[in-house]
Amino acid sequence: MVNLTINGKVVQAEEGEVLLSVIRREKIDVPALCHHEAVEAFGACRLCVVEITRQEWDGWCDYVTSCLYPASDGLIVNTHAAKVNDLRKTIVDLFLARHPKCPEIIELAAEYGVYSTTYQTVVDGDNCILCGLCTRICDRMGFHAISTVGRGHGKEVSPPLHKAPPDCTGCLACAQNCPTSFIEYSAAKGFLTIWDKKFELLKCSGCGKETITKVFAEHLCQERKIPFEYFQICDECHRKQLAATMGEITSWDREAAS
Amino acid sequence: MKNRFIVNPDLCTGCRTCELACSFTHAIEGLRGQTRIYPLDGGFKDLWIPVVCLQCDDAACVKSCLVDALRRNSETGAIDLNQEVCVKCMACVAACPFGCSVVDQQHKLVVKCDLCGGDPACAHFCPTKALKWNPIEPQTRKVAV
Numbered sequence: 163m164v165n166l167t168i169n170g171k172v173v174q175a176e177e178g179e180v181l182l183s184v185i186r187r188e189k190i191d192v193p194a195l196c197h198h199e200a201v202e203a204f205g206a207c208r209l210c211v212v213e214i215t216r217q218e219w220d221g222w223c224d225y226v227t228s229c230l231y232p233a234s235d236g237l238i239v240n241t242h243a244a245k246v247n248d249l250r251k252t253i254v255d256l257f258l259a260r261h262p263k264c265p266e267i268i269e270l271a272a273e274y275g276v277y278s279t280t281y282q283t284v285v286d287g288d289n290c291i292l293c294g295l296c297t298r299i300c301d302r303m304g305f306h307a308i309s310t311v312g313r314g315h316g317k318e319v320s321p322p323l324h325k326a327p328p329d330c331t332g333c334l335a336c337a338q339n340c341p342t343s344f345i346e347y348s349a350a351k352g353f354l355t356i357w358d359k360k361f362e363l364l365k366c367s368g369c370g371k372e373t374i375t376k377v378f379a380e381h382l383c384q385e386r387k388i389p390f391e392y393f394q395i396c397d398e399c400h401r402k403q404l405a406a407t408m409g410e411i412t413s414w415d416r417e418a419a420s
Numbered sequence: 421m422k423n424r425f426i427v428n429p430d431l432c433t434g435c436r437t438c439e440l441a442c443s444f445t446h447a448i449e450g451l452r453g454q455t456r457i458y459p460l461d462g463g464f465k466d467l468w469i470p471v472v473c474l475q476c477d478d479a480a481c482v483k484s485c486l487v488d489a490l491r492r493n494s495e496t497g498a499i500d501l502n503q504e505v506c507v508k509c510m511a512c513v514a515a516c517p518f519g520c521s522v523v524d525q526q527h528k529l530v531v532k533c534d535l536c537g538g539d540p541a542c543a544h545f546c547p548t549k550a551l552k553w554n555p556i557e558p559q560t561r562k563v564a565v
């Protein structure tokens with residue numbers, strides 16, 4: 163355990179734990195778009211920048227991405243120093259120039275008082291901030307179905323060769339966690355489509371509700387040794403089934419008692 | 421583990437107080453959460469079954485989670501879902517054979533019973549004691565081997 167100061171308050175942290183985790187535990191609101199606890203920190207969005215200093219630094223400060231910087235004894239952190247806010251303002255300003263129509267970016271920029279960018283707007287700018295969270299999460303799930311391709315202006319997230327990714331299972335983890343809701347998918351008539359790949363959805367044999375994709379369920383059965391029957395009915399019908407079984411047992415008890 | 425959660429359907433009147441207690445206890449920023457306990461009529465007359473996570477030993481939810489967001493809490497005995505780690509893939513919701521991993525539509529989260537971190541609100545509020553949070557008695561009698 164180490165002691166550090168965040169915004170004037172002394173807090174405890176594990177040695178080496180990244181600052182952002184400590185900051186979040188203290189319920190301090192620091193914007194962070196590319197961070198997710200399921201995957202390793204990446205430092206792509208730069209929004210989690212904070213000011214750090216130490217007693218022995220004699221008034222000198224440094225500005226670091228809190229999602230990557232490890233906590234250590236005696237560190238003094240300021241999450242909303244004037245300079246930090248300025249830095250964040252510049253970052254959201256740049257984001258706004260690149261993604262002018264992105265609702266999440268527009269909202270974040272407004273929080274920092276940026277209502278229109280001071281840079282030149284990319285007119286056809288899409289909503290992907292290229293933070294790579296989707297690809298990191300897909301890797302963590304063990305699928306490696308998508309990655310960033312190209313460099314510089316041409317960099318984008320894509321399945322291999324821009325074709326329907328053979329390794330994708332339609333688990334939707336990428337889309338659910340995209341900080342700017344850029345990854346599109348659609349579900350209709352028993353099928354789910356993501357990354358131009360069409361998946362059959364499992365249908366509850368009790369009520370007909372659609373659950374996860376068949377491919378994803380089959381993967382879980384194979385990798386994690388879960389019986390396929392478990393996936394044949396939905397959560398609500400499973401609960402009803404349990405109630406019916408327990409009801410039957412309780413009614414025997416009652417009969418036996420009467 | 422110092423306590424054990426006990427469900428006695430025979431005493432349940434289907435008043436759904438547990439559901440309310442659960443929902444309020446798991447509120448986020450004032451918005452009620454999805455209940456993790458469901459008093460259901462099992463299709464028998466005058467009989468209600470409070471359906472809640474059984475915190476299975478060899479749990480399907482834990483097995484199904486590819487990012488290890490679900491872990492046993494050794495203090496409470498519950499299987500806790502770490503919201504920070506969950507990637508909302510719905511694997512556990514689909515895999516649980518008792519339907520006890522559920523979606524909180526309002527907060528866009530996957531949730532399950534966490535025994536309220538070791539002090540289950542539903543057991544406190546159940547008026548008929550159909551739900552109980554009983555201390556586990558230290559074993560006093562010798563068990564024949």
Ligand code: SF4
Nearest residue numbers: 300330331333334336
């Ligand atoms: S939906 Fe496909 S691409 Fe997205 S995380 Fe799941 S496997 Fe990867």
Ligand code: SF4
Nearest residue numbers: 485506507509510512
């Ligand atoms: S929904 Fe969350 S907790 Fe459930 S299996 Fe997926 S990642 Fe794990």
Ligand code: FES
Nearest residue numbers: 205207208210229
């Ligand atoms: S959260 Fe730290 S750089 Fe994006």
